[in-house]
Amino acid sequence: MSMYRGRRLRMTQALRQFARETEPLLREDLVMPYFVVDTEDATYAKAIPSMPGQYQYSLPKLLEAIAKAYDMGLQAVLLFGIPKAKDPMAQEAYAEDGIVQKAVSAIKQRFSDLLVITDVCLCEYMSHGHCGILDAQGSVVNDATLPLLAKTAVSHVQAGSDMVAPSDMMDGRVRAIRDALDRANYTDVPICSYAVKYASAYYGPFRDAAQSAPACGDRKAYQMDPANGREALREAMADIDEGADLLIVKPAGPYADVLARVRDAVTVPVVAYQVSGEYTMIRAAGLNGWIDEERVMMESLLGLKRAGADRLITYFTETVLAQGLVR
Ligand code: PBG
Numbered sequence: 513m514s515m516y517r518g519r520r521l522r523m524t525q526a527l528r529q530f531a532r533e534t535e536p537l538l539r540e541d542l543v544m545p546y547f548v549v550d551t552e553d554a555t556y557a558k559a560i561p562s563m564p565g566q567y568q569y570s571l572p573k574l575l576e577a578i579a580k581a582y583d584m585g586l587q588a589v590l591l592f593g594i595p596k597a598k599d600p601m602a603q604e605a606y607a608e609d610g611i612v613q614k615a616v617s618a619i620k621q622r623f624s625d626l627l628v629i630t631d632v633c634l635c636e637y638m639s640h641g642h643c644g645i646l647d648a649q650g651s652v653v654n655d656a657t658l659p660l661l662a663k664t665a666v667s668h669v670q671a672g673s674d675m676v677a678p679s680d681m682m683d684g685r686v687r688a689i690r691d692a693l694d695r696a697n698y699t700d701v702p703i704c705s706y707a708v709k710y711a712s713a714y715y716g717p718f719r720d721a722a723q724s725a726p727a728c729g730d731r732k733a734y735q736m737d738p739a740n741g742r743e744a745l746r747e748a749m750a751d752i753d754e755g756a757d758l759l760i761v762k763p764a765g766p767y768a769d770v771l772a773r774v775r776d777a778v779t780v781p782v783v784a785y786q787v788s789g790e791y792t793m794i795r796a797a798g799l800n801g802w803i804d805e806e807r808v809m810m811e812s813l814l815g816l817k818r819a820g821a822d823r824l825i826t827y828f829t830e831t832v833l834a835q836g837l838v839r
C-alpha cells in the first residue's frame with residue numbers, strides 16, 4: 513500500500529487552489545461597523561485611542577467615510593450611535609431625531625443600495641450604561657425593557673434601516689421586536705439577532721468607542737458565560753423560534769468552536785462578529801512590527817469563514833477593501 517502524501521495537493525498554486533475548501537473573501541461577506549456622534553461640529557472625527565484606525569464621526573464625516581469605502585466596494589454597514597444626552601430610560605435610542613435615525617436616513621438617501629444594519633441596544637443611551645432598565649436594586653429588568661427595544665427597532669426602520677440587530681440579550685426581545693415591526697407594517701424587514709453573545713472582555717475597546725461601559729457592575733446577568741458552548745444552541749434555537757432571520761455569534765475568533773456548532777445546528781445565515789478587542793490585538797501587534805498584520809488579518813477572517821460564518825462583521829472591512837483583498 514502506498515503511503516498517504518498530503519503534500520501532493522500542496523505542490524503548486526494551481527493544485528492548492530483546486531483543493532481549497534474555503535473560498536476567498538467576497539466583498540458581500542463584509543460588514544463595516546461605524547460610530548456616529550450627535551454633534552453640531554460637522555468636522556468632528558475623533559480617533560478612538562484603543563482602536564487604531566477607527567473613529568467616532570459626526571454625520572457629515574461618517575458620510576465621507578462611507579463614500580470612500582462605497583467606492584471601494586462596501587456593501588453593508590452596522591451603525592452605532594452616541595447620543596447628546598443619556599438618561600435612565602434611554603430616550604434618545606428611540607427618538608425620531610436620534611442620531612442613528614438621522615444617520616440612517618442620510619445614508620439611505622445617498623447610498624440607496626447599501627445595506628444598512630442598525631444595532632438595537634440601550635446601553636449607549638442609558639445614563640448607567642446597562643443594556644436595559646434598572647430596578648431599585650440595580651439589576652436589569654427584562655420584561656420592562658422589551659417595549660423600549662421594540663420602540664427603538666421600529667424607529668430605526670421608520671428612518672430607513674434595512675435590518676435591525678438587537679444586541680441587548682434580554683429574553684424575548686426578538687419576539688417583541690418582530691411583533692412591533694409587524695404591527696407597524698414592517699413585516700418584510702428582517703431581524704439579525706445577536707443570539708449568541710458572551711460576557712466578554714474583548715468588548716473593552718468598543719466601550720471606549722461607544723462610551724457605553726456600565727457605570728457599576730457588569731453584563732454577566734444577561735450576556736452568556738464564556739464557559740458555555742451547549743447554551744449557545746439553546747439561545748440560537750430560541751431566537752429562531754421567536755422570528756430571527758439571521759444570527760450573530762460574538763466574539764468570533766475565541767468562539768470559533770461555538771460558531772461551528774451553531775452553523776451545524778441551524779439553517780439561517782450565521783454572521784460572525786470579530787469584535788473590537790480582536791481587531792485591536794491584531795492592530796497593536798501589527799503596529800509594533802511583531803506580526804505581518806495583513807496576513808494575520810486575512811487569516812483571522814478566513815478562519816471564521818472556515819468555522820462556518822456566512823458573513824463577517826469586522827472593523828477590518830475598509831482595510832480589506834482598500835488593499836483589494838476581496839473578489
Ligand atoms: C451593545 C454592543 C456591544 C458590542 C456590540 N453591541 C458592547 C457590549 O455589549 O458591551 C460590542 C462590539 C465590539 O466589541 O466590537 N450592547
Ligand code: ZN
Binds near residue numbers: 679
Ligand atoms: Zn447594550
